[in-house]
Amino acid sequence: MRLTFKDVTASYNGRPVLAGVSLSLGPGLWLFTGPNGCGKSTLLRCAAGILRPRSGRVRLLPRDAREEIDAWDDPTAYRWHLGYAPQELLDLPETTAGRYLAYLAALKGVRPACRPERVAAVMAQVSLPDGEVPAFSTGQRRRLALAAALLNDPDLLILDEPTQGLDPDELVRLRLLLVELAADRIVLVATHLPEALSGCADGHYTITAEGVNRVGDPA
Amino acid sequence: MNRRWDELIAEVTGQAPAAPADVPDAAAPDAGGADGPDRAADVSAGCAPHAGTTSVTCGAVAAGPGAACSPGLVAASAAPGSPRRPAGTAGPGGHLTPAEAEAVLARLATHLVPLPTAADTEALIDRLRPLLPQPAPRRFRDFGLSREPVALLLRAQLQHFRPAWWLASLAFVLLGLLAGPSLAARGLSPAVLAPPLVIGGVLYGFRSLRGAALEIELSCPVTPAQVALGRMLVPLLYYLVLGAVAILPVPGLAGALSGAVLPGQALVAGSTQGAVPAPTGVFPEPAYAQLFLGWTAALLLFAGLMLTLTLYVGTATAAGLATVLWGLLCALHTVRLSPFALPAGPRWTPVQLALLALGLLLLATGLYRRRLFHWPPGREA
Amino acid sequence: MNSSPPCVVLRVTFRGEVSGLIRDEELCRQVQEGSEAALEALVHRYHRPIFAYLYRLTMHQQTAEDLTQETFTRLLAQIHTYRFPRPFRPWIYTIAHNLYRDHVKAAARRAFPAADPDRVRPSPVVDLSEQIAEQAALSQALRALDEGERAVLLLRFYHGLSSPEVAEVVGIPPGTVRSRLSRAVRKLRDLLEPTAAQDGRSEMR
Numbered sequence: 001m002r003l004t005f006k007d008v009t010a011s012y013n014g015r016p017v018l019a020g021v022s023l024s025l026g027p028g029l030w031l032f033t034g035p036n037g038c039g040k041s042t043l044l045r046c047a048a049g050i051l052r053p054r055s056g057r058v059r060l061l062p063r064d065a066r067e068e069i070d071a072w073d074d075p076t077a078y079r080w081h082l083g084y085a086p087q088e089l090l091d092l093p094e095t096t097a098g099r100y101l102a103y104l105a106a107l108k109g110v111r112p113a114c115r116p117e118r119v120a121a122v123m124a125q126v127s128l129p130d131g132e133v134p135a136f137s138t139g140q141r142r143r144l145a146l147a148a149a150l151l152n153d154p155d156l157l158i159l160d161e162p163t164q165g166l167d168p169d170e171l172v173r174l175r176l177l178l179v180e181l182a183a184d185r186i187v188l189v190a191t192h193l194p195e196a197l198s199g200c201a202d203g204h205y206t207i208t209a210e211g212v213n214r215v216g217d218p219a
Numbered sequence: 220m221n222r223r224w225d226e227l228i229a230e231v232t233g234q235a236p237a238a239p240a241d242v243p244d245a246a247a248p249d250a251g252g253a254d255g256p257d258r259a260a261d262v263s264a265g266c267a268p269h270a271g272t273t274s275v276t277c278g279a280v281a282a283g284p285g286a287a288c289s290p291g292l293v294a295a296s297a298a299p300g301s302p303r304r305p306a307g308t309a310g311p312g313g314h315l316t317p318a319e320a321e322a323v324l325a326r327l328a329t330h331l332v333p334l335p336t337a338a339d340t341e342a343l344i345d346r347l348r349p350l351l352p353q354p355a356p357r358r359f360r361d362f363g364l365s366r367e368p369v370a371l372l373l374r375a376q377l378q379h380f381r382p383a384w385w386l387a388s389l390a391f392v393l394l395g396l397l398a399g400p401s402l403a404a405r406g407l408s409p410a411v412l413a414p415p416l417v418i419g420g421v422l423y424g425f426r427s428l429r430g431a432a433l434e435i436e437l438s439c440p441v442t443p444a445q446v447a448l449g450r451m452l453v454p455l456l457y458y459l460v461l462g463a464v465a466i467l468p469v470p471g472l473a474g475a476l477s478g479a480v481l482p483g484q485a486l487v488a489g490s491t492q493g494a495v496p497a498p499t500g501v502f503p504e505p506a507y508a509q510l511f512l513g514w515t516a517a518l519l520l521f522a523g524l525m526l527t528l529t530l531y532v533g534t535a536t537a538a539g540l541a542t543v544l545w546g547l548l549c550a551l552h553t554v555r556l557s558p559f560a561l562p563a564g565p566r567w568t569p570v571q572l573a574l575l576a577l578g579l580l581l582l583a584t585g586l587y588r589r590r591l592f593h594w595p596p597g598r599e600a
Numbered sequence: 601m602n603s604s605p606p607c608v609v610l611r612v613t614f615r616g617e618v619s620g621l622i623r624d625e626e627l628c629r630q631v632q633e634g635s636e637a638a639l640e641a642l643v644h645r646y647h648r649p650i651f652a653y654l655y656r657l658t659m660h661q662q663t664a665e666d667l668t669q670e671t672f673t674r675l676l677a678q679i680h681t682y683r684f685p686r687p688f689r690p691w692i693y694t695i696a697h698n699l700y701r702d703h704v705k706a707a708a709r710r711a712f713p714a715a716d717p718d719r720v721r722p723s724p725v726v727d728l729s730e731q732i733a734e735q736a737a738l739s740q741a742l743r744a745l746d747e748g749e750r751a752v753l754l755l756r757f758y759h760g761l762s763s764p765e766v767a768e769v770v771g772i773p774p775g776t777v778r779s780r781l782s783r784a785v786r787k788l789r790d791l792l793e794p795t796a797a798q799d800g801r802s803e804m805r
Binding site for chain 2: 631632633634635636639640643644647648651652655656661665668669672673676677679680734735738739742753756757758763778781782785786788789792
């Protein structure tokens with residue numbers, strides 16, 4: 001199981017943000033920190049198949065697979081193995097969490113017979129009670145996005161700022177959940193608060209204007 | 220019988236196995252060996268060359284079916300006076316002859332051990348059972364995901380359309396019914412009301428397709444075009460049905476709405492300038508069919524436009540552009556070139572059909588699985 | 601006292617396998633996945649052979665029983681390391697053999713000998729049936745062999761392992777298997793005094 005970035009160059013809103021980034025990540029929890037606007041979200045969006053890099057390749061080797069899947073040569077296959085929770089908070093018009101997750105489950109290819117059970121399972125996994133989404137707190141919205149990302153039991157889990165807006169209890173719960181998930185998945189997390197998660201991370205990368213560097217490596 | 224013995228004997232002596240025991244008169248040390256090649260076939264053919272013995276199950280039956288030893292051997296100890304030891308004995312300390320080897324093996328074969336009983340075996344199994352590995356729980360992805368291409372998921376999309384919308388659309392069409400005669404008076408067909416209906420419906424259906432929700436959907440194994448088309452089909456189909464009900468004369472409906480003048484009839488009356496023909500049955504008159512064609516063409520054309528434009532520039536801009544286009548097409552009516560005019564002249568129908576085809580073409584792009592367009596993602600914080 | 605082969609049960613249980621006995625390797629794989637039926641089948645197949653092997657090595661019933669159970673326990677503990685279709689038989693015999701060696705070493709360290717080998721029967725002075733005498737003679741002869749010679753002989757002769765398999769179980773080069781086997785048989789020939797036994801039998805009759 002491996003996610004590979006090869007010489008990825010990407011820009012966002014016209015600005016070049018990533019230049020020739022190469023990374024190879026196996027199962028585990030990988031943190032990405034750095035100042036705003038330097039490309040954390042862009043990197044994660046490229047990994048999530050939402051933003052197409054100018055050049056370079058993003059490839060995933062799923063568990064039990066022999067061949068890598070390129071995010072842009074075979075987008076549908078790539079997204080089977082992917083779960084993404086964006087930085088922006090989920091803002092949905094009148095709908096309940098359960099209904100929304102059932103809809104996404106359908107989009108992600110969950111079998112119709114398995115959908116209700118799977119939705120209940122991911123909501124339990126993130127400790128999210130059902131309810132009207134417009135009335136959700138920040139923490140609940142973050143958990144809803146996380147639940148959505150887990151619906152298809154992905155090999156690659158990408159979370160952009162999952163810690164933002166969480167209270168300390170929720171932070172602890174999130175950390176425990178991430179450690180459990182990272183045991184046999186590739187989990188990418190962009191965060192402003194590395195201290196909250198660095199203790200349990202397998203690797204820590206900073207993204208600055210100079211590029212992507214692994215913390216702990218000599219500069 | 221015992222090839223395996225032969226193998227063993229050959230191994231330990233370096234020679235082929237001894238002749239059967241009823242060749243007792245070879246006195247030379249290597250007699251067995253000399254006879255060996257000739258006798259090998261005989262020996263291998265049969266096992267119990269010792270005359271006068273009865274075969275008894277081998278004591279070495281301890282081996283199970285997977286590890287055959289030398290079953291069915293002669294228990295030589297039961298045989299009186301049997302010439303157990305063929306000649307060719309080299310004697311203690313000397314070179315081992317095949318005959319001697321065979322004799323040793325034959326005796327060894329009778330060795331007994333106090334084997335465990337069936338009850339012992341069951342008891343052992345009971346003690347071992349708790350140590351069985353627990354099978355790993357199956358991952359959800361291995362059984363819960365269908366690898367079929369994700370269909371348009373009409374049923375799933377329904378959840379985005381609340382009851383309020385269904386009613387509002389119906390109300391709009393009823394208002395259109397009432398406005399029908401005045402439209403007809405201006406020479407416009409009901410098709411002129413289709414574009415705003417579509418634009419409104421798409422704006423409503425896509426209202427959650429922005430920001431985080433849009434990004435999440437884009438990270439699903441569906442193309443952006445499929446996402447957009449899926450959201451669009453529900454309103455589209457609904458409007459087609461509403462249009463059909465309003466325009467086409469349905470016998471029951473005619474009775475229910477008696478007193479109100481159906482726009483179709485009014486329009487037909489307007490265009491033919493004759494008496495209103497009574498509805499004659501399930502199949503509409505050509506005039507009704509034309510009106511419905513006009514409605515459908517306008518619907519599909521603007522739906523296709525909205526889909527394509529949304530994928531390029533986003534929903535809001537697409538809605539704006541489509542509205543402007545609608546305005547232009549309406550304005551063309553002043554020079555009698557609007558597609559929304561009442562059916563008139565031989566060119567009307569082909570034009571409508573062409574517009575219909577164009578609309579279908581634009582919609583069909585949503586069915587391609589390749590990523591055709593790049594939907595602008597949300598803002599970066 | 602042949603163990604009744606449970607093949608009939610297996611044919612029904614394992615998805616209607618009609619082609620005959622299921623291979624050990626396939627059973628092992630099923631045990632890896634937690635199949636109780638496969639475990640039972642393997643134990644049925646190998647309980648007696650492993651016991652017989654350990655008994656002939658130790659010549660002590662209780663020790664052989666304990667080591668046999670330990671063999672299966674260890675097998676289950678290591679089952680996750682099994683890779684199909686690695687041959688099963690040499691593997692289980694290797695475990696048994698290593699357990700025997702550990703037992704011998706431990707006994708030596710404890711500085712008193714492993715339990716005295718069983719006698720076949722307490723010996724009355726007269727009226728020994730010739731079978732008992734024969735058994736005693738064979739047991740003694742086997743005991744007289746070196747440990748290495750004995751193991752090789754037992755595995756090759758009683759348990760039908762091939763020379764390469766024996767080499768793997770005992771941990772010696774394949775060439776050594778043959779020489780040890782020869783030595784063992786030669787020693788047994790010398791020990792078993794066949795002429796005397798034959799005379800003895802003639803007398804009895």
